[in-house]
Amino acid sequence: MNKRFLSILIAAVLITSVLAPLAAQDEQDTQGKPKEPPPQYTLGDQTLSINAGLFVPLFFLTYQFAAAPTHLTIGGAGSLNWMAYVNSWLRVGIEVGGMFALSPNGNTLLSLPMTAKASYVLSAYPFEIPFSLGVGMNVVKYIDTSMVDLILKPGVSGLWAYNASWSFGLNATYWWSMQFSKTADQGRIGNFLELSLCALYHY
Amino acid sequence: MKARIAIVLLVMITFLSGCPEGGIYYTLENETKTTDNTLRNDIPIHGIARLGSDYYIAAGNVWKGTLTPSPVTWDTATPITPPVGGALCTALVAFGADLYGGFITQSDTVGLHKAAGPSPTTFVGGQIADVGIKDRQVVLLAIVKSLTVPELVVSTAIVGGSPYTYDLLLSTDGAAYSSLLSTTSTKPFTGVAYTSASGGNYWAVAGSSLYSGTGVANLVSVASPTGATSSEVLTSVFSDNETSRLFVTSNLGYVYYSSNAGLSWTRNETAVKVGDTVVTFLTVAGGSGQSKMLVGSDGYGYYVLDTAASPPTLTRFSESTIGLYTASVRRFLIDGSRLFACTLKGLWRNESFNATGCTVGSWIQE
Numbered sequence: 430m431n432k433r434f435l436s437i438l439i440a441a442v443l444i445t446s447v448l449a450p451l452a453a454q455d456e457q458d459t460q461g462k463p464k465e466p467p468p469q470y471t472l473g474d475q476t477l478s479i480n481a482g483l484f485v486p487l488f489f490l491t492y493q494f495a496a497a498p499t500h501l502t503i504g505g506a507g508s509l510n511w512m513a514y515v516n517s518w519l520r521v522g523i524e525v526g527g528m529f530a531l532s533p534n535g536n537t538l539l540s541l542p543m544t545a546k547a548s549y550v551l552s553a554y555p556f557e558i559p560f561s562l563g564v565g566m567n568v569v570k571y572i573d574t575s576m577v578d579l580i581l582k583p584g585v586s587g588l589w590a591y592n593a594s595w596s597f598g599l600n601a602t603y604w605w606s607m608q609f610s611k612t613a614d615q616g617r618i619g620n621f622l623e624l625s626l627c628a629l630y631h632y
Numbered sequence: 633m634k635a636r637i638a639i640v641l642l643v644m645i646t647f648l649s650g651c652p653e654g655g656i657y658y659t660l661e662n663e664t665k666t667t668d669n670t671l672r673n674d675i676p677i678h679g680i681a682r683l684g685s686d687y688y689i690a691a692g693n694v695w696k697g698t699l700t701p702s703p704v705t706w707d708t709a710t711p712i713t714p715p716v717g718g719a720l721c722t723a724l725v726a727f728g729a730d731l732y733g734g735f736i737t738q739s740d741t742v743g744l745h746k747a748a749g750p751s752p753t754t755f756v757g758g759q760i761a762d763v764g765i766k767d768r769q770v771v772l773l774a775i776v777k778s779l780t781v782p783e784l785v786v787s788t789a790i791v792g793g794s795p796y797t798y799d800l801l802l803s804t805d806g807a808a809y810s811s812l813l814s815t816t817s818t819k820p821f822t823g824v825a826y827t828s829a830s831g832g833n834y835w836a837v838a839g840s841s842l843y844s845g846t847g848v849a850n851l852v853s854v855a856s857p858t859g860a861t862s863s864e865v866l867t868s869v870f871s872d873n874e875t876s877r878l879f880v881t882s883n884l885g886y887v888y889y890s891s892n893a894g895l896s897w898t899r900n901e902t903a904v905k906v907g908d909t910v911v912t913f914l915t916v917a918g919g920s921g922q923s924k925m926l927v928g929s930d931g932y933g934y935y936v937l938d939t940a941a942s943p944p945t946l947t948r949f950s951e952s953t954i955g956l957y958t959a960s961v962r963r964f965l966i967d968g969s970r971l972f973a974c975t976l977k978g979l980w981r982n983e984s985f986n987a988t989g990c991t992v993g994s995w996i997q998e
């Protein structure tokens with residue numbers, strides 16, 4: 430129970446820390462700060478983003494597509510992301526993340542996904558909606574076992590441009606983590622959902 | 633094209649080479665919550681004893697567990713009163729109708745104390761007055777069965793010299809004690825046993841030394857089990873009276889086994905490791921005459937030793953999702969089909985122990 434409370438507390442702190450700049454911006458807007466023109470990003474422009482939020486275990490899937498419960502608690506997830514614009518609507522880059530969740534007996538499941546990522550960006554200033562797909566490896570550790578999975582991370586974000594440099598918003602990312610086993614019928618595909626807050630910096 | 637195929641093959645090898653049997657998600661899918669009773673899970677259990685129909689554990693305090701009504705309940709609100717306030721019990725056995733506990737305090741040692749049965753409530757006034765015992769720290773407390781007569785064996789630290797020395801004393805009545813040693817040891821004793829073959833022998837381990845002898849003032853250091861190195865610490869010794877089998881555990885991943893009371897030894901072929909870490913084995917227990925025995929380890933739960941295999945094999949307990957899997961198992965108590973495992977993080981109980989194959993049912997964390 431204490432670990433569960435700690436998870437919620439950490440998530441709350443992360444959420445608060447990301448929301449704080451937004452609150453500050455609201456105040457500035459009410460003080461009549463002039464709005465900036467819509468930014469135009471082109472080849473060579475880059476972004477850095479930090480994401481933190483909740484990790485929702487959904488279900489495991491056998492390779493015969495039978496679903497089974499994960500028995501995991503809701504956990505925490507976070508990531509760092511670097512991307513570069515190919516043109517005004519496509520950016521590519523890499524993402525390194527991590528998550529944790531607890532099992533029924535209080536053991537911690539840890540994952541460290543490292544993915545190559547591409548985002549197709551729909552823009553309607555001051556909002557932008559990037560649709561993303563990450564592909565890479567997921568280092569999974571549980572008790573004394575470590576494995577390397579193949580992972581696909583499709584996702585969508587809703588971002589609000591604070592100014593030409595900073596955007597803030599929400600991510601919903603699906604984790605499709607394919608784990609193979611030497612015992613044929615014991616391979617599983619982990620299906621998880623990451624719901625996170627995002628702070629994105631353009632430069 | 634060849635480069636792409638090579639990359640695909642490399643990726644597949646990467647993912648498949650890291651695959652253990654089973655897999656993490658499969659393990660999680662099949663994990664069920666362990667029953668956890670009211671006893672704290674973060675306390676070291678130094679010993680457990682059965683007296684009458686009740687169990688007593690040494691966990692700093694001495695607590696009583698009542699079998700009925702099921703499940704076992706532990707009365708932690710009213711511990712057996714220690715001999716002095718703040719004294720911690722680090723060793724406990726039931727001998728005759730009484731409980732015997734070794735106690736220490738932060739400032740001084742307080743020695744061996746008796747709590748009178750059949751329903752002991754206090755160690756106050758129960759100090760053992762024998763000069764070899766009184767006010768000396770108890771480092772080992774055990775019961776051995778010499779020709780079916782239970783005997784109490786106590787190892788004490790003799791403070792004052794440099795280095796400290798350690799004695800090993802034997803009692804048939806709990807009041808008078810005689811040293812089993814011809815000379816004291818500079819290492820603490822961590823195990824004692826008795827085998828009935830060849831007229832009977834006591835066995836004990838202290839540091840890297842194996843002691844053997846027929847009785848009082850007779851135990852001497854003898855040759856270590858075949859294959860043991862001079863730096864290898866022998867952590868415990870266990871005997872099986874009916875067959876005169878002898879088991880010695882070590883800190884280098886071995887369990888030494890003798891089927892003829894120490895005349896010849898065999899051991900597992902290679903040192904047991906988890907990853908790169910060599911496993912330290914701490915204790916052996918099992919049914920009399922059974923080919924499979926339980927072996928407690930330091931930090932890796934317990935193993936099953938199969939002496940029918942040649943050389944003997946050790947197989948780790950497989951239920952990796954419960955805390956017992958990574959616990960330091962320092963003592964077992966087998967009581968019919970009930971099995972207790974004393975660990976540095978709480979007490980575990982199993983109600984379906986079968987000594988023949990060392991099989992168990994679901995573990996309960998007390």
